[in-house]
Amino acid sequence: MSSKPSYVFRYFNLIGRAETCRLLLAAGNANWVEEHPEWPQDKEQQPFGRLPVLIEKSSDGSELVLSESFTIERYLGRIFDLLPTDPKASALQEQMADRQADIIDACAALPKFSLEKDKEMSKAGIEDLFTRVVKSHMEILSANSCKTHLFGDKLSFADITLYAFYKIMGMYMECYWKGISAITKAKVTPEILALLASIEAEPLLESHLSKCESLVTQLSN
Numbered sequence: 001m002s003s004k005p006s007y008v009f010r011y012f013n014l015i016g017r018a019e020t021c022r023l024l025l026a027a028g029n030a031n032w033v034e035e036h037p038e039w040p041q042d043k044e045q046q047p048f049g050r051l052p053v054l055i056e057k058s059s060d061g062s063e064l065v066l067s068e069s070f071t072i073e074r075y076l077g078r079i080f081d082l083l084p085t086d087p088k089a090s091a092l093q094e095q096m097a098d099r100q101a102d103i104i105d106a107c108a109a110l111p112k113f114s115l116e117k118d119k120e121m122s123k124a125g126i127e128d129l130f131t132r133v134v135k136s137h138m139e140i141l142s143a144n145s146c147k148t149h150l151f152g153d154k155l156s157f158a159d160i161t162l163y164a165f166y167k168i169m170g171m172y173m174e175c176y177w178k179g180i181s182a183i184t185k186a187k188v189t190p191e192i193l194a195l196l197a198s199i200e201a202e203p204l205l206e207s208h209l210s211k212c213e214s215l216v217t218q219l220s221n
Contacts (some may be wrong), residue, residue: 003059004059008034010035010055011051012039014172022034026205026207028204073157082155083157097158099129106125134189
């Protein structure tokens with residue numbers, strides 16, 4: 001019987017967009033290590049000159065090298081059975097992840113605005129989208145009989161991307177938008193906090209999540 005693949009994951013030494021990938025690797029109980037390339041010195045050694053990068057090393061010596069966070073996330077979600085095999089059910093979870101990513105990308109783009117009025121207009125649009133995303137989270141959670149997960153009764157791709165989204169917005173995006181952490185705290189509902197707490201309690205995620213402060217604690221203070 002062939003052994004499980006091992007993984008090398010490359011990203012900067014910060015939370016950032018790669019947090020979902022880290023959580024998926026942990027949830028899949030993968031044998032993985034993380035590397036932090038020197039930047040920009042190691043840029044040309046990466047596919048497309050970008051991070052994150054995932055290298056899957058199989059027991060037969062072959063390697064699969066992937067770049068782009070969305071590609072890596074969906075690949076890991078599928079091989080670790082965290083995404084449904086039904087295309088429609090999978091699309092609903094992926095759609096939610098893409099909405100969340102739109103908010104993260106928009107926040108990260110704020111420093112590019114040279115005029116303050118343009119930046120404030122963008123912030124208003126982000127807040128509106130954020131409110132809509134939280135509403136959709138609540139609708140999905142309300143429709144599920146199991147309140148410790150978004151879909152079904154076990155950890156899914158959607159749970160992990162939701163956790164990463166609130167972690168990025170509540171604990172990382174302050175460097176792009178001063179005050180966004182407080183905005184995130186104000187938008188999080190008690191039901192979502194309870195969901196985040198149940199995700200933090202997942203045994204497979206414990207080793208990774210223990211490396212920093214609890215998101216639930218951060219959003220509750």
